[in-house]
Amino acid sequence: MSNAPTNASAAHLIDGKALSETVRNSLRSRIAVAGRPVRLDALLVGDDRAAGIYAMNQASTCAEVGIEYVLHRLPAGASADDIAGRVLLLNVDDAVRALMVHLPLPEAVDTERIQSLISPDKDVEGVNPANIGNVVYGRRSLVPCTALATLEMIESTGIQLRGKRCVVVGASNIVGKPIAVLLMRTEATVHSTNKFTPDLPALCRTCDVVIAACGVPQLLKADWIKPGAVVIDVGINRIDGPDGKKITVGDVDFAAVRGIAGWISPVPGGVGPMTVAMLLRNVVDAALR
Numbered sequence: 001m002s003n004a005p006t007n008a009s010a011a012h013l014i015d016g017k018a019l020s021e022t023v024r025n026s027l028r029s030r031i032a033v034a035g036r037p038v039r040l041d042a043l044l045v046g047d048d049r050a051a052g053i054y055a056m057n058q059a060s061t062c063a064e065v066g067i068e069y070v071l072h073r074l075p076a077g078a079s080a081d082d083i084a085g086r087v088l089l090l091n092v093d094d095a096v097r098a099l100m101v102h103l104p105l106p107e108a109v110d111t112e113r114i115q116s117l118i119s120p121d122k123d124v125e126g127v128n129p130a131n132i133g134n135v136v137y138g139r140r141s142l143v144p145c146t147a148l149a150t151l152e153m154i155e156s157t158g159i160q161l162r163g164k165r166c167v168v169v170g171a172s173n174i175v176g177k178p179i180a181v182l183l184m185r186t187e188a189t190v191h192s193t194n195k196f197t198p199d200l201p202a203l204c205r206t207c208d209v210v211i212a213a214c215g216v217p218q219l220l221k222a223d224w225i226k227p228g229a230v231v232i233d234v235g236i237n238r239i240d241g242p243d244g245k246k247i248t249v250g251d252v253d254f255a256a257v258r259g260i261a262g263w264i265s266p267v268p269g270g271v272g273p274m275t276v277a278m279l280l281r282n283v284v285d286a287a288l289r
């Protein structure tokens with residue numbers, strides 16, 4: 001079993017890659033049963049290399065589960081109105097059922113304004129404020145993918161969240177806050193914290209579920225964690241490794257925390273692949289709605 005602990009005292013691993021593969025398999029079946037084409041339309045502005053690579057990878061990820069991928073491009077010099085106009089055209093195109101806008105947008109463009117123009121029914125990243133509001137109200141909607149991934153990973157442990165004490169370290173609009181709200185919907189008791197929260201380690205130590213989403217490499221240490229707690233690491237940070245080469249680490253000191261937590265998600269191989277799977281699920285939900 002892939003998530004078995006390697007020694008008696010180490011936490012169980014929450015294997016995001018394996019969970020995401022299960023999600024992908026179920027999406028393949030849903031698409032096959034529906035017998036209708038499922039497509040993701042994405043808008044890419046400019047020639048940012050990382051965004052271009054991400055878009056290429058996304059095309060092959062979609063193809064693997066049977067989702068068609070259509071990339072719309074605008075030049076780096078596109079104005080806010082050009083971008084807004086293209087989003088509005090895609091909104092009214094009936095062939096477009098699932099839509100996202102790649103970031104970053106040019107510096108002069110207000111990203112939130114563009115995101116708020118994406119039709120809420122097509123907004124598969126859940127970035128339109130209407131969708132974020134729907135999360136609060138518990139209405140059926142497209143939920144931000146990283147928050148969905150985090151909840152799925154907690155639920156994969158079998159823990160019942162109702163009545164549990166949870167802490168979310170980090171409260172950004174697109175990551176920390178939606179996670180906190182999804183947790184609140186399960187009737188857990190939820191602490192939303194930020195860089196000004198006093199005595200955060202002591203607060204975390206009282207919690208059954210700890211979500212790290214602050215973007216500070218390896219901030220959460222073993223003495224922040226209650227023995228047996230579920231620890232989900234959302235962070236993705238590039239730091240210098242012991243040999244000077246860049247490595248990817250999370251917001252949790254994995255090696256130390258693994259010895260005290262009951263369950264822990266690794267970085268890489270944790271929330272990252274599940275976030276991709278949740279995006280694909282949102283695409284299928286939007287397309288087959």
Ligand code: NAD
Nearest residue numbers: 146170171172175194195213214215234235236271272275
């Ligand atoms: P952000 O910078 O927008 O927000 C960070 C939040 O953490 C803020 O609320 C801030 O107050 C809080 N914070 C910062 N330092 C803190 C400290 N020392 N103690 C407590 N709180 C602190 O970041 P973000 O966009 O929410 O991303 C957070 C992390 O999640 C980053 O590492 C990012 O790379 C990662 N991320 C991962 C995924 C994924 O799919 N796994 C997706 C998005 C973001």
